[in-house]
Amino acid sequence: MTAERVPDPGVAPGAVDLGAEIAFSDVRELRGPLLVVGDVTGVGWDEFATVDVDGGVSRHGLVLEVDDDLAVLQVLEGTAGLVPGGVWVRFAGRPLQVRVSTDWYGRVCNGRGEPLDGGPPVGGSPRPVAGWPLNPTRREPPREAVLTGVSVLDTLTTLVRGQKLPIFSVPGLPHLTLATQIAARATTAGEGFRVVFAGMGLTHADIAYVRDRLEERSAAGELVLLLNAADDPVIERVLTPRIALTVAEHLAFEHGDDVLVVMSDMTSYAEAVREVAAARREIPARRGYPGYLYSDLASLYERCGRVRGRPGSVTVVPVLTMPSGDITHPVPDLTGYITEGQIVLSPEVDARGVYPPVDVLSSLSRLMRSGAGPGRTREDHLPVAAQVLAALARARQAAELGELVGVAALSQTDRAYLTFRETVERDLFAQGGDEGRPMGDSLDRAWRALDVLPRRELTMLPAAMVAEHLGGVS
CATH class of the missing domain: 3.40.50.12240 (Rossmann fold)
Structure with missing residues (x-):
């Protein structure tokens, strides 16, 4: 909690009562972005502060820590060029806004x-x-x-x-x-x-x-x-x-x-x-x-x-x-x-x-x-996504096997999965850095990539949906 500012005629040494704010000048240490000021009272954690510099532009800070009469501030503009004797710190009584x-x-x-x-x-x-x-x-x-x-x-x-x-x-x-x-x-x-x-x-x-x-x-x-x-x-x-x-x-x-x-x-x-x-x-x-x-x-x-x-x-x-x-x-x-x-x-x-x-x-x-499917994107979105991911997982296995025994030794189905990976990366995944595609276009591209695979491999898609988008059996 941030302390309330109550005007007090008995202001601590090294402090000046500014009504809503109190300024302190007992700067004990300057370390990197941190400023340590002493003899402070009524200062709270995360409080916003203004650091006034003699002959310079004011800087801004936040209270990171309060320990007895010491307050540690992080100075947003850094502490370079500050001299302890020429600095006054004004605490605003509120967090940074x-x-x-x-x-x-x-x-x-x-x-x-x-x-x-x-x-x-x-x-x-x-x-x-x-x-x-x-x-x-x-x-x-x-x-x-x-x-x-x-x-x-x-x-x-x-x-x-x-x-x-x-x-x-x-x-x-x-x-x-x-x-x-x-x-x-x-x-x-x-x-x-x-x-x-x-x-x-x-x-x-x-x-x-x-x-x-x-x-x-x-x-x-x-x-x-x-x-x-x-x-x-x-x-x-x-x-x-x-x-x-x-x-x-x-x-x-x-x-x-x-x-x-x-x-x-x-x-x-x-x-x-x-x-x-x-x-x-x-x-x-x-x-x-x-x-x-x-x-x-x-x-x-x-x-x-x-x-x-x-x-x-x-x-x-x-x-x-x-x-x-x-x-x-x-x-x-x-x-x-x-x-x-x-x-x-x-x-x-x-x-x-x-x-x-x-x-x-x-x-x-x-x-x-929660955001895809009927009434949100398109009815075929979730089944198509599941089928593409399953096919890519199988394509990865086929690629690893091909590295061991050679692509020519793979089955026709495994080679179809390798062709699918090339097709889906080229036609669906790859696009220009300034290009924006509608969702319908993206899903249609996914269907065209899936058309590379034998129909018997499309196990995660309803048969009626496959017939609608890809036609007869191949």
């Missing part, structure tokens, strides 16, 4: 929400960036598909409105291209669909790429861009996804829009959390990350969903890179515990020239059945 309104649509801002597009600061009512707790009994189960326009995702790992579905990638793969493609092409049934894109730790070349790729949707007033550069203060990276989700919650639950939040790269976020924890001299856990990384990630991912009695929704697609392709690394490992499936990008698929290089047999959307 961001102003929210529909004025966010079409805006491009940095990771702290400050405009990069030359426009005025975004106005509106203030909201804490940590968000408001959501009563679990008021949650509605996710349902209805969010169509990304990417065939392999829409067909086999359908994203559902209100779901959290991460993308696991490896450095060097086109995960940023896929993230921006989803942000540019995603839609839902009906109107009022919007996108919030939060980029973290991006190079300036990546920022230019993202702005260029999403310019059309931004100009249409359907997009909010928050872009944190790799050379921006590390603390800003910790705030970027929280500001993005705060904006999304307002637009969804108070304005009634369906909002997709794409966050890339969550590994950069986790490394920022680790850097701050190291500066605080916390005892590290797995691979140097703090022990609370799980709850920290959950505090972000769990802000998605639908609320009973309100039309809007928040759907979250976090994108993260797995160092050395290690899916047991703490960031993907903990993310997998919290989220409802995963989309895995594969270097092997990428080497075959397929974009997006999705390893469909390692990917899963646990809520797909």
